[in-house]
Amino acid sequence: MNGLVASDGVTPLNEYCSAYAGGGNGFGDQMKNWFPANKSADAALLPVLETANARADDLVRNNAIAHGGVQMHMDNVVGSLFRPSYRLNYKLLGMEEKSARDFMKEAECAFIEYAESPFCYIDAERKRTFTMLVRAIAAAHCHHGEGMAASEWINRPGALFKTAVKLVSPKRVSNPNGKMSNNRLRGGVAVDRHNCALGYWVKQDAYNEYGALDSYGGKWKYVSREAKWGRTKFIHVFEPLEAGQTRGANLLLSMMQQMQSLSTLQNTTLQNAIINAMYAAVIESELDSEQAFQLISGESGADQMQKWMSYMGEYHSAANIRMNGARIPHLVPGEKLKFTQSTNANNGFTDLEASMLRFIASGFGMSYEQIARDYSKVNYSSARASFNESFRYTMGKRKxxxxxxxxxxxxxxxxxxxxxxxxxAPRSRYNFYERREAWTRCEWIGAGRLSIDGLKEVKEAILRIESGLSTYEKELALMGEDYIEVFEQQAREIEERKAKGLPPPSWVLAMGFDAANQDNGGTQQNAA
Incomplete structure (x- = not known):
């Protein structure tokens, strides 16, 4: 078939018959030798999962761009406080609205009190609050591709609740004793015939005395995904990109090669600049051919070379050659002073670095300005468009x-x-286990959207609310605030101002900003 050509006598028949150019050899045969293996997600990922995660860990430890990208991922997806907005489906459960809303508020306050306690009872290790746990899961998803945790039941003095969370490193979940993956066990995850996870094999003695992970010896513990009555025992969150995918792929995989190359490029450029800066001038010495041949190939060439070098060192030490002292040195006959200039310190490095940073930023789902901390070439409109795209990505990962x-x-x-x-809880038509989704439905408020021009964006939010296109709940959630808490605080402040004899805050001024601008704009247009 390779020898058959189309009617023009030149184009290969298989390329001529292809409806998609991407399936052929491409213009100029660029894709002639490009035949990637057609593998499933697990077949492509699981054999290199350990190496890929180890490389990602090394980048996060030693590469500032990778470390900053993971840190920004946590800050954008989670923020400094991750709190619930409990949405009990009281209509489905047959509850009265007032009693249901009172219960939701009570549940929110009780959860926040326990989850954000500085004593960290919610963490089995007692190192993290609930927000810190979520941030750790977001970080693990970034450079491991997945977040894992086990639900524990721990009775501790001073803790009102016994529910706790134990974070599990994805590196500890693997097939026992290095067993090969099959259709019921993949990457440490036991699955059924529908590829639904049933449980996880977690290595107990995870690391040896050298800090290395041994995948072929030791003890593994099987943790089922859920208890018999439905309570979650092992939490595994990741975003599968293909049907049948069992483990998550870290975000650094698509840009790992470029990040490592960028580090090498930066180090090489820095070394080049240092060397050029260290040597401002050199002394060149010339020997004629007869002298060089005598020193190198003569019977006593080594001794002659040593004597010559010693003499030159003693001479230059006595001559006291200086540069900043403006003294013109006396050189040995045949020597000359040559000044060096750093003419190759940049050599297009800045543009190449910016191009690679744009590539890396797309892998993180961020803009170049965010990953490079360079806002010198953007205006308000372009910056806002860029941040809105990043915020859309952030909201997806948050959800x-x-x-x-x-x-x-x-x-x-x-x-x-x-x-x-x-x-x-109020009287309900269904108990917790009959309608668990209705009982536990919850939205989460994290970091708010970054404000570039606060005045413009506040006026925009006011217009959306006044025109009926949005609500205070949605707008305050974009700012990372809970509207109920804001309203209650406003009511308290109004009452306190009245008690102190102070006038109430003027909402008219806040609502009048845009009207004033519209009047000015209309006047200008009429004048034009």
Whole structure:
């Protein structure tokens, strides 16, 4: 078939018959030798999962761009406080609205009190608050591709609740004793015939005395995904990109080669600049051919060379050659002073670095300005468009990764609170296990959208609310605030101002900003 050509006598028949150019050899045969293997997601990822994660860890430890990208991922997806907006589906459960809303507010306050306690009872290791746990999951998703945790039941003095979370490193989940993956065990995950995860094999003695992970010896513990009654026992969150995918691929895989090359390029350029800066001038010495041949190939060439070098060193030491002292040195006959100039310090490095940073930024789902911390070439419109794109990516990751993990933890906590009657729910048509999704439905408020021009964006939010296109709940959520808390605080402040004899705050001024601008704009247009 390779020898057959089309009717023009030149074009190969297989390329001529191809409806897509990407399936042929390409213009100029660029894709002639490009035949990637057609593998499933697990077949492509699982054999290199350990190496890929180890390289990602090394980049995060030693590469400033990778470290900053992961840090920004945590800050944007989660923020400094990750709190619930409990959305109990009281209509489906047959509850009265007032009693249901009172219960939602009570549950939110109780969860935040326990989850954000500085004593860190919610963390099995007692090192992190709930927000710190979610940030750790977001970071693990970034440079491991997935976040894992086990639900624990721990009775501790001073802790009102016993539900706790134990973070699990994805590096510890693997097939026991290096067993090969099959259709029921893939990458440490036991699955059923529908590829649904049933449980996870977690290595107990994870690291040896040298800090290395041994995948072929030791002890593994099997942790089922859920208890018999439905309580989540092992939490595994990632975003599968293909059907049948069992483990997550870290975000650094698509840009790992470029990040490593950029580090090498930066180090080489820095060394070149240092060397050029260290040597401002050199002394060149010339020997004629007869002298050089005598020193190198003569019977006593080594001794002659040593004597000559010693003499030159003694001479230059006595001559006291200086440059900043403006003294013109006396050189040995045949020597000359040559000044060096750093003419190759940049050599297009800045443009190449910016190009590679744009490539890396796209892998992180951010803009070049964010990853490079360079805002010198953007205006308000372009910066806002760029940040809005990044915010859309952030909200997607928040919903898929951070909010899902948080909702599973909240569901376990609420189950305990109701079971132990620490919280008493209104009368319902269904119990917790009959309609668990309705009982545990929850939205999460994290970091707000970055404000570039606060005045313009506040006026825009006011216009959306006044025109009925948005609500205070949505606008305050974009700012990372809970509208109920804001309203309650405003009411308290108004009452306190009245008690102190102060006038109430003027909302008319806030609403009049845009009207004033519209009047000015209309006047200018009429004048034009």
């Amino acid at each position: 898929v990764i951070a909010a899902r993990f948080a909702s599973l933890v909240f569901a376990n906590w609420l189950e305990e609170a109701l079971h132990r009657r620490i919280l008493v």
